[in-house]
Amino acid sequence: xxxxxxxxxxxxxxxxxxxxxxxxxxxxxxxxxxxxxxxxxxxxxxxxxxxxxxxxxxxxxxxxxxxxxxxxxxxxxxxxxxxxxxxxxxxxxxxxxxxxxxxxxxxxxxxxxxxxxxxxxxxxxxxxxxxxxxxxxxxxxxxxxxxxxxxxxxxxxxxxxxxxxxxxxxxxxxxxxxxxxxxxxxxxxxxxxxxxxxxxxxxxxxxxxxxxxxxxxxxxxxxxxxxxxxxxxxxxxxxxxxxxxxxxxxxxxxxxxxxxxxxxxxxxxxxxxxxxxxxxxxxxxxxxxxxxxxxxxxxxxxxxxxxxxxxxxxxxxxxxxxxxxxxxxxxxxxxxxxxxxxxxxxxxxxxxxxxxxxxxxxxxxxxxxxxxxxxxxxxxxxxxxxxxxxxxxxxxxxxxxxxxxxxxxxxxxxxxxxxxxxxxxxxxxxxxxxxxxxxxxxxxxxxxxxxxxxxxxxxxxxxxxxxxxxxxxxxxxxxxxxxxxxxxxxxxxxxxxxxxxxxxxxxxxxxxxxxxxxxxxxxxxxxxxxxxxxxxxxxxxxxxxxxxxxxxxxxxxxxxxxxxxxxxxxxxxxxxxxxxxxxxxxxxxxxxxxxxxxxxxxxxxxxxxxxxxxxxxxxxxx
Amino acid sequence: xxxxxxxxxxxxxxxxxxxxxxxxxxxxxxxxxxxxxxxxxxxxxxxxxxxxxxxxxxxxxxxxxxxxxxxxxxxxxxxxxxxxxxxxxxxxxxxxxxxxxxxxxxxxxxxxxxxxxxxxxxxxxxxxxxxxxx
Numbered sequence: 001x002x003x004x005x006x007x008x009x010x011x012x013x014x015x016x017x018x019x020x021x022x023x024x025x026x027x028x029x030x031x032x033x034x035x036x037x038x039x040x041x042x043x044x045x046x047x048x049x050x051x052x053x054x055x056x057x058x059x060x061x062x063x064x065x066x067x068x069x070x071x072x073x074x075x076x077x078x079x080x081x082x083x084x085x086x087x088x089x090x091x092x093x094x095x096x097x098x099x100x101x102x103x104x105x106x107x108x109x110x111x112x113x114x115x116x117x118x119x120x121x122x123x124x125x126x127x128x129x130x131x132x133x134x135x136x137x138x139x140x141x142x143x144x145x146x147x148x149x150x151x152x153x154x155x156x157x158x159x160x161x162x163x164x165x166x167x168x169x170x171x172x173x174x175x176x177x178x179x180x181x182x183x184x185x186x187x188x189x190x191x192x193x194x195x196x197x198x199x200x201x202x203x204x205x206x207x208x209x210x211x212x213x214x215x216x217x218x219x220x221x222x223x224x225x226x227x228x229x230x231x232x233x234x235x236x237x238x239x240x241x242x243x244x245x246x247x248x249x250x251x252x253x254x255x256x257x258x259x260x261x262x263x264x265x266x267x268x269x270x271x272x273x274x275x276x277x278x279x280x281x282x283x284x285x286x287x288x289x290x291x292x293x294x295x296x297x298x299x300x301x302x303x304x305x306x307x308x309x310x311x312x313x314x315x316x317x318x319x320x321x322x323x324x325x326x327x328x329x330x331x332x333x334x335x336x337x338x339x340x341x342x343x344x345x346x347x348x349x350x351x352x353x354x355x356x357x358x359x360x361x362x363x364x365x366x367x368x369x370x371x372x373x374x375x376x377x378x379x380x381x382x383x384x385x386x387x388x389x390x391x392x393x394x395x396x397x398x399x400x401x402x403x404x405x406x407x408x409x410x411x412x413x414x415x416x417x418x419x420x421x422x423x424x425x426x427x428x429x430x431x432x433x434x435x436x437x438x439x440x441x442x443x444x445x446x447x448x449x450x451x452x453x454x455x456x457x458x459x460x461x462x463x464x465x466x467x468x469x470x471x472x473x474x475x476x477x478x479x480x481x482x483x484x485x486x487x488x489x490x491x492x493x494x495x496x497x498x499x500x501x502x503x504x505x506x507x508x509x510x511x512x513x514x515x516x517x518x519x520x521x522x523x524x525x526x527x528x529x530x531x532x533x534x535x536x537x538x539x540x541x542x543x544x545x546x547x548x549x550x551x552x553x554x555x556x557x558x559x560x561x562x563x564x565x566x567x568x569x570x571x572x573x574x575x576x577x578x579x580x581x582x583x584x585x586x587x588x589x590x591x592x593x594x595x596x597x598x599x600x601x602x603x604x605x606x607x608x609x610x611x612x613x614x615x616x617x618x619x620x621x622x
Numbered sequence: 623x624x625x626x627x628x629x630x631x632x633x634x635x636x637x638x639x640x641x642x643x644x645x646x647x648x649x650x651x652x653x654x655x656x657x658x659x660x661x662x663x664x665x666x667x668x669x670x671x672x673x674x675x676x677x678x679x680x681x682x683x684x685x686x687x688x689x690x691x692x693x694x695x696x697x698x699x700x701x702x703x704x705x706x707x708x709x710x711x712x713x714x715x716x717x718x719x720x721x722x723x724x725x726x727x728x729x730x731x732x733x734x735x736x737x738x739x740x741x742x743x744x745x746x747x748x749x750x751x752x753x754x755x756x
Contacts, residue, residue, distance in 0.1 A: 401725050405726035408727075409727065409729045413729060
């Protein structure tokens, strides 16, 4: 077994005598079952042989006993017959002789009287008739001797009968020989097959033992687990694997962060890096020392609008779309300005492509030259977000500024002695109050949308008299409607059930719809608020004869901050929050809002609230 | 006494500016949007134009451009702007050399500006608003 595990002399410094002895024990642990297995095969073989011999002896003994019994019975019978015949039968008649001749195992028969006179002796007397030879090579006979008595009971001598033994010695010996030869041949064949199999199994068994030791935590003894190369290709492959593992182990132990060029670790890390980089959403390019791209991931190629194959091998200066990026690349190669972001924007058809490039040196020393890494980030979504935020801020500040301007100007007016008359003062107070309310409603809207967006909005459920609420909402908006000479009307059914809901939020919802209708309806138009009861729902429809909403804008009007791009909409100040809030509030009440609109003719916003939200007791009986 | 045209879509601000300027003794023409303002200015020459930038129909810049070309404003223009208005709007206003008053504005400051423009010597070309004389 020792030849399989070649203990190398140059073990790593960290191996200890203790761990080496453990390894040795561990390896022997592996050898033991193999040896035991072989012994077991031998024991089984020997056991079979011994069992055969014992069984043979027992069977032979039983056959002998049976033959003795047979001889005894035969002799007894013959003695009885001979006694009955007495002296008259001096010789064996033919009939008897032929009967005796049918006993193939009979060897001799002798009747001796008391005065030593032989009255009957076979084979001499019988052989001629029966054709028996009377003797064979079967070995010592089975003998039976019985006394003969006459019919009167007087002794008439002894009868001695000899039968052949049950199996001939010669044939038994031949059988044993055959058995012995068969066993010998089988053993030889077994040994030959075993030897041949072992040639293949030895390296496997050795590898298995090494792996077993590795599993036992003896990995620091890797070198000692190398096998003798003469064991064949499997052993040589195993040794290479061990060498590479040892290599890795040493690098990890020596704390090397970057693998040696061409080393296993480098190849391993290279493959890992490639797999990771290929799947990154960030564009990655590696620029070799010769200024050509030697790696590009799929995202990088897509962001540059090319294929990976097109990029690899191409000079970086050709592939990069911007002079600034090329300049930064040159700077980083010269050892300055690593990591600075350079933004590049280009138009691809109608789509604007915005990319952010960063260049970093890949050399460890960072002293310029060498390989460089270029990352490419798609910043279009970032820009979109910034635009949306700027847009929102612009609209919010614009909306805030209008009531603030009014309050500021009217307060200043109040302080001037020139405007001390009663009518002016009253007018100033009224404007200040209404603009303060407008400001507060705007702030409320901004808070609402942020709450709804974060998902922290809670309903303050109570009983809501919709009839009263709608009247109040219409009343509140009459001023604005009158200012534009808009006819604002309210249509209510005779009896309206009270519903359970958040009064404050429902009033915001209705107010936003009425406010929008007035805002986007030209002077002299009409706005109608109508409440309807259906079997399962409660509908509040706010219709106007306003500017309407173009079909492409209709799916988006409930998105927050969305405002149609048309001049008619843009000329009206608004945050794009009102409808987003309205829909969220309707949905929080288990309902929804529908829109029907024709551009240039007007819009109908229909709030639908499920009747399940309505207190059953309050539903009027029809 | 001068004739002042005020173009502003917010009724409260429009009302307040009128109130102040009338107290100063000016004749005030009120316009709720740029289109009404343009029509009014084309009907009668005005001394001073006070206008908002964002207005339905015709915005403040369009109005100034129109009246400037037609030479309908004699003395000068005051523009009420939002501080957040885009850079190109501010650039154009600077080019035209008009008075700019950012919102929220002080009505007394506006009165002073109107007074300064209206009181400018007759015949001089103030603020470069007046177009080529026909």
